[in-house]
Amino acid sequence: MTKYSRRTRAQAPAATNVESSTTLICLVAWAVPGAGHLWQGRIRQGLVFIVTLPLMFVTGLWLEGRIFLFDVSEPLVALAAVADFGIGLLYVLGRVMDLGSGNAVAATYEYGNSFLIVSGLLNALVVVDAYDVSLGRK
Amino acid sequence: MASHFFLMMLFSCFVSVVFAALMRDKPEEQIRLGARLFAAFVLAGVALGWLMYPFPL
Numbered sequence: 001m002t003k004y005s006r007r008t009r010a011q012a013p014a015a016t017n018v019e020s021s022t023t024l025i026c027l028v029a030w031a032v033p034g035a036g037h038l039w040q041g042r043i044r045q046g047l048v049f050i051v052t053l054p055l056m057f058v059t060g061l062w063l064e065g066r067i068f069l070f071d072v073s074e075p076l077v078a079l080a081a082v083a084d085f086g087i088g089l090l091y092v093l094g095r096v097m098d099l100g101s102g103n104a105v106a107a108t109y110e111y112g113n114s115f116l117i118v119s120g121l122l123n124a125l126v127v128v129d130a131y132d133v134s135l136g137r138k
Numbered sequence: 139m140a141s142h143f144f145l146m147m148l149f150s151c152f153v154s155v156v157f158a159a160l161m162r163d164k165p166e167e168q169i170r171l172g173a174r175l176f177a178a179f180v181l182a183g184v185a186l187g188w189l190m191y192p193f194p195l
Contacts, residue, residue: 048159056152063140111145118149122156129160138163 022134029130031088033123036130049126056119057090065112066102067094080113086120086127150179 029036034049061067068081085091094100100116103109132138158172 044165045159048155052152052155052159059148059152063145108140108145111140111149115149115152118153122153125160126156 022131025134026127026131029127030086030123033088033090033126036127037133040130040133042133049123053087053119053123053126054090056115056122057087057094060112060115060117060119061094061099063108063112063115064103064106065100065109065114065116066104067091067100067116069095080117083117083120086122086124087116088123091120146183147180150176150183154179 025036025039028039032050033053034046034051036046037043037049038046068077068084070081071077102112106112129138154172154175157175158168162168162171
């Protein structure tokens with residue numbers, strides 16, 4: 001019991017460091033798509049994500065899709081907002097710059113929404129992958 | 139430029155690239171999986187489109 005306690009005490013700071021760096025990697029991976037992989041030396045994957053996901057998001061805006069706001073009174077809108085939010089700082093930037101107001105009568109409106117929502121969801125998968133990499137599972 | 143088919147291909151391309159990069163580590167495997175996913179997305183889209191053809195909106 002004593003040995004276990006000593007080992008636990010000795011390992012505690014290292015474990016805390018790993019946890020905090022994993023949390024930081026996940027935050028960075030969420031904020032900038034692909035940055036989590038670039039940080040961990042997965043350059044090729046990181047470059048693929050940092051090019052593809054923002055391009056997909058911008059395509060969604062070009063197609064006059066809407067960046068959804070959190071509105072709990074409308075569950076589907078709230079879910080779409082959660083998915084959009086997955087793209088990270090681009091979501092915030094889009095809102096601040098007043099982009100993504102959406103044009104519901106445009107023929108490409110639903111396509112734009114799909115591009116915006118799926119880019120956010122794909123970035124959520126990328127964050128999970130960066131988390132796995134940081135824990136040495138991949 | 140904004141035809142349904144072109145947008146479906148563009149969407150398939152983005153999703154295939156990201157999935158291939160996520161699911162495989164070696165470049166050759168990534169290219170192979172990406173091409174297969176892209177083909178599957180496009181073929182499934184066209185097939186579903188034809189299946190829905192008899193049903194009016």
